[in-house]
Amino acid sequence: MNNETTPGQQPGSLKSAALPAGAVAPDFSLRSTPDQAVKLSDFRGQPVVLAFYPADWSPVCGDQMGLYNEILPEFQKLGAELLGISVDGAWCHTAFSRxxxxHFPLLADFEPKGAVARLYGVYRETDGTTERALFVINELGVIHWSYVSPVGVNPGADGILSALEELNKDPNEI
Amino acid sequence: MKYDPTNAVSKSKLLLPRAKHDHIQGSVDAPIALVEYGDYECPYCGQAYPIVKAIQEQLGDRLCFAFRNFPLANSHPHAEHAAEAAEAAGAQGKFWEMHDVLYENQVALDDESLAQYAEALGLDARRLIGEVLRGAHMARVREDFQSGARGGVNGTPSFFINGVRHDGAPSFDALLAALVQPNAR
Incomplete structure (x- = not known):
């Protein structure tokens, strides 16, 4: 176990670690409020958009979660469920969300901290937060599309919409 | 995957000013195209408003500027009606006049104020507010919004220069530098 350098793996590059299209989306159960939990596999049968973001309380209007909140009807038209995830706790999410x-759940990847982000390969050890990472998961629980944005750049919703449209066009793909 | 989800060509085309569709200042044939997706109640859009004016003055005929609606209705309770009021003013031939009044009066965008601005601009205020209240221009605003969501708008204001999102600061210097860089067509 001393020699951990595996050829083909880049330990310094977190971005390349994000689970790619075709991978099975790891199941999880996380709190969305202090007394409610959300389980990914409960959404089997419909597409799920998983949006990891670094932290609640971003200071700009139309920040990533605010933007997705506005675009939510478009996601819903495409049959998808949207879930935001950060390492903030459920009480913090509740206050931010209010x-x-x-109008969509924020999940607390809080204890053990970042455990789900690690499963998806999008935890940032240096910051103790997650990447700004998007996963579109198909109705069978397989990742159809994933994207990691530079942490300072809000990726918008165009990639998500395109991926969801693909799923709607060809539900048996993959 | 069978096809590229980001279909870059058609996307950037969507983000260029369209002659018949958009509210445009300048000629669509101008060498530099700037499209803004904005919200009348957003303070950052309010800050960008005089900057865009200064940019237009600086670049003159070389610039074509188009404004599209992107109201963040959950954050800004008056943004949707303000956007529809600008469209309603446009139906009476005074889109830009209303656009300017709204950005110059961001603190008062309730329906009563919208009617007053219409009056002050010499528009048929009853018709305008009636159209706003029955959502006559809602579809148009939604269409702008959807094109923005699809095109990569990631907050307000979002600027697109010749079809490409400007991720730098929306300051005069940063915008001007991006607009006049050699690869801007």
Missing amino acids: DRKL
């Missing part, structure tokens, strides 16, 4: 009037 302040921004969010």
Whole structure:
């Protein structure tokens, strides 16, 4: 176990570690409020958009979660469920969600911290937060599309919409 | 995957000013195209408003500027009606006049204020507010919004220069530098 350098793997590059299209989306159960939990596999049969983001309380209007909140009807038209995930706790999510009037769940990847982000390969050890990473999961629980944005750049929703449209066009793909 | 989800060509085309569709200042044939997706109640859009004016002055005929609606209705309770009021003013031939008044009066965008601005601009205020209240221009605003969501808008204001999102600061210097860089067509 002393020699951990595996050829073909880049330990320094977190981005390349994000689970790619074709991988089975690891199941998880996380709190969305102090007394409610959300389980990924409960959404089997419909597409799920998993949006990892670094932290609640981003100071700009139309930050990533605020933006997705506005675009939510478009996601819903395509049959998808949207889940936001960060390492913030459920109480923090509740306050943030109420302040921004969010209409979709925020999941707390809080204890053990970042465990789900690690499963998806998008935990940032240096910051103790997650990447800004998007996963579109198909109705069978397989990742159809994933994308890691530079952490300072809000990726918008165009990639998600395109991926969801593909799923709607050809549900048996993959 | 069978096809590229980011279909870059058609996407960037969507983000260029369209002659018949968009509210445009300048000629669509101008060498530099700037498209803004904005929200009338967003303070950052309010800050960008005089900057865009200064940029237009600086670049003159070389610039074509188009404005599209991207109201963040959950954050900004008056943004949707303000956007529809600008469209309603456009139906009476005064889109840009209303656009300017709204950005110059961001603190007062309730329906009553919208009617007052229409009056002050010499528009048929009853018709305008009636159209706003029955959502006559809602579809148009939604269409702008959807094109933005599809095109990569990631907050307001979002600027697209010749079809490409400007990820730098929306300051005068940063925008001007991006607009006049040699690879801007």
